[in-house]
Amino acid sequence: MKTAERILPGPVSSAPSTGSDLQTAGIILCAASLCVAALFWATIQSMVDVWGSSRTFTHGFLVLPVVGYLVWSSRHRVASLGPDPDVRGVMALLGMGVAWMVGHFAKLLWLEQAAVVAFLPGLVWTIFGTEIVRRLAWPLGFLMFLLPVGTSLEPWLQDITAWLILRGLDLSGITYVYRDYNIVVGPAVWTVAPDCGGLRYLLPGLSLAYAFVALTYRQPTRRLLFLIFCAIAIMIANGLRAYGVIVGNHLGIAVDADHRVFSYTIYGLTMPFLFWVGLKWKQRPEMEVAAQPFIGGGLDIRKAIVLSGSGVILLFLTRLIVWL
Secondary structure, eight states, rough: OOOOOOOOOOOOOSTTTTHHHHHHHHHHHHHHHHHHHHTTHHHHHHHHHHHOOOGGGGGGGGGGHEEEEEEEETTTTTTTTOOOOHHHHHHHHHHHHHEEEEEHTTHHHHHHHHHHHHHHHHHHHHOOOOHHHHHHHHHHGGGGGGGOOOOHHHHHHHHHHHHHHHHHHHHHHHOEEEETTTTTTTEEEEEEEGGGGGHHHHHHHHHHHHHHHHHHHHHHHHHHHHHHHHHHHHHHHOOOHHHHHHHHHHSSSSSTOOOOHHHHHHHHHHHHHHHHHHTTTTOOOOOOOOOOOOOTTOOOHHHHHHHHHHHHHHHHHHHHHHHH
């Protein structure tokens, strides 16, 4: 007698070419992205220039590789889905092109840059479809860290840092005089400059935290709460850093010390601590349940090419209006 074989349920194989379809769609995406990058290279270059000239935004060079890793880590979420090109992505690209044009004429560089960054998710939506772009929303959301924005927060962060320093000195019983961001402690005068607000620690720290929550959590609410927790913790750590520099100098244990070494030490301890706390909330790995396949069809290559080409053409027209 032959023992009956138990066949474990698995993904429906009505679309066996899903893997090759995803690869083909990826090639179309790369081609369309290169065309768009060529059209809007001046805006891209404006971002790259800031990354190279400011330590606050140097992390921008690492954003695209991290996005690639996050997408790859989420591959099980889309492995059983077939690309389904969507005309709504083309409409979104048109809206982004108009936003870029408005930013150009209004001389709002941040709006131009935001529109260009949004082109990539728009192209993914156009070529891969709504379901795939929805499942990759968090990995693609990491693209926002390409934007060299946030300097408008520096005065606010400066106030928080000054307040934390003063509260620390009060608790330590150290006599000081404070006026207009200048703190006199003994013979030393310390100025809480806008750079002391810690934006250069906050933005890279939040980018690390974003990648962490994208890999660790599934629920958007839990992700957002941990990001808020990290932002608050990093601002407090920055205040402790500035306070430590002043007190160390006052007590004679860190006279003329390199503040950057102290700063990087505090930062290097803060982020692992936050991740250690975050792992306490870690959710179980997501079950890889096969999604419903697209019945009767693999990738419609002609539709993908037509829609992505239409999107590129519409973006070219917005660029042409500016050239004229």
